[in-house]
Amino acid sequence: MYLALIRRESYTAAEVARAADVPRQRIYDVLDALVRRRLALQHPGRVATFSAVDPELALTRLMAQQREALDRMERVSTSLATALLPIWSDGRSHSDPLDYIEVLRDPKAISERFADIQDQAEHELLSFNKPPFIAPTENTTGMKAVRRLRRNHGIVRALYTYDVLADEAMIENVEQFGRAGEEARFTERLPLKLVVADASMCLFDMPDPVAGTGATTALYIEHPALAGCLRLAFSTVWEQAVTQADARTRIGV
Template identity: 35%
Template sequence: MPDPQELVALGLTRYEAAAYVSLLERPELAPAAVAVRAGIPRQRVYDVLASLAAKGLCLAREDETRTFRAADPATALELLAREREAALAREGEAGIALARRLAALLGPVFAAGRGETDPLASVEVLSGPTRIAHRALALAAAAKRSVDSAIANPMILSLEQNRAFMRVPLGRRLRYRALCDGPVLADASLAAFVAELCPLGLAVRTVAHLPLKMQIFDDESVLVSMQDPAGGPPRFTAVVIHNKGLASMLGLAFEHLWQGGEPFAEACR
């Protein structure tokens, strides 16, 4: 018998999960019996069973005494999971819409509170691969002229995220240059991924070592990803800086490495 707590992951409450497991163990049960077997307060059991029925997990039988029986888990639980997935998708879409609406309303308040001379207004600090990935994808989508990228292992984005990150500006015919270090070239899957994008206009050169991951967008904004020094699985903190002077200085460093780099095709051979 599974732990009723596992059913909570499908969107049931603790009482609903316990009641459903109790119903599975018998052909039919009266509410009072469900309350005893599932450890549910008697004053709550009718509400719990009504909620289970609404979710398609039990059926009520109106006879001399009202009883309940469990629905077949083979179909009921899959339908429940699909309904929960759809509900979460709706919540996600609503959350994104709300975030964008509030950002549009609160952006001017934020700007007015900082003033034009606040140096921190041009700096974003990101932690966690999900936040870094979403910001990187947004910066790539917003680029208008060029992207210069320093790619080094370990990767933060998945191959699919990297594919989206690089294909968007390449699809708009932006100048896109990528510097890869030796470990990237030694990874067969990453080398194949880079080779896949070369026909789309990606210019690639390799160097033995890159000190950090970096992307420069339109010579105006920079995304720098720094690996945290603590041991264990790689963790990163990323900083986005919107400053033309810094972008220009890091662009000079990129250009120096680019001029000394080896063409990707030759490095592969």
């Protein structure tokens, strides 16, 4: 609107609306705003007209308004910081005894947390795998993690239920991970899905016994004591589990 006004000495409201391509129903609101900010002048008469203030003066006024606004913001922010700092400092001395536990219910969030653990693992990655299995194409992060860990002389071990042997895509996936360096064994059943990384990070599912199949809550817990217990559980099952060839023999596949 201001750029339209500077093109000639004065305009009526209707004329400047056409020149600036501003809807007629908004023209007076915009003109009033320009006048209040001292960027335009209103000339009374039978039909009021409007003209632009000298651009140099207009820009000087705009800059002054911005400086005033910044000064006000600075004064307010200084006062707020002074008032909030003691509260923030006091809050640092309190911790939630359960802040190392994360509850996940959205399948996408669970998958993302699983990928994060694989990415963060530096020395050891242990897992229980049971139906429903992650589609092979959805775990490229896991393959990269296995290769990286094995290059660094880390340990990657996975336990699978016999259900894998009836799924050709999953068998191919297990063999691909094996070529990358994962050690795999098989067992008849596993209590839940589980990932333990570096004896500190744990992710496991908690199937809802009431809602039934498909309703799952996962817990991510970063706690060395719990991870240590779960590693012992993994080791116990690992020692009793068998190779793929022995598993096929046992179930007659």
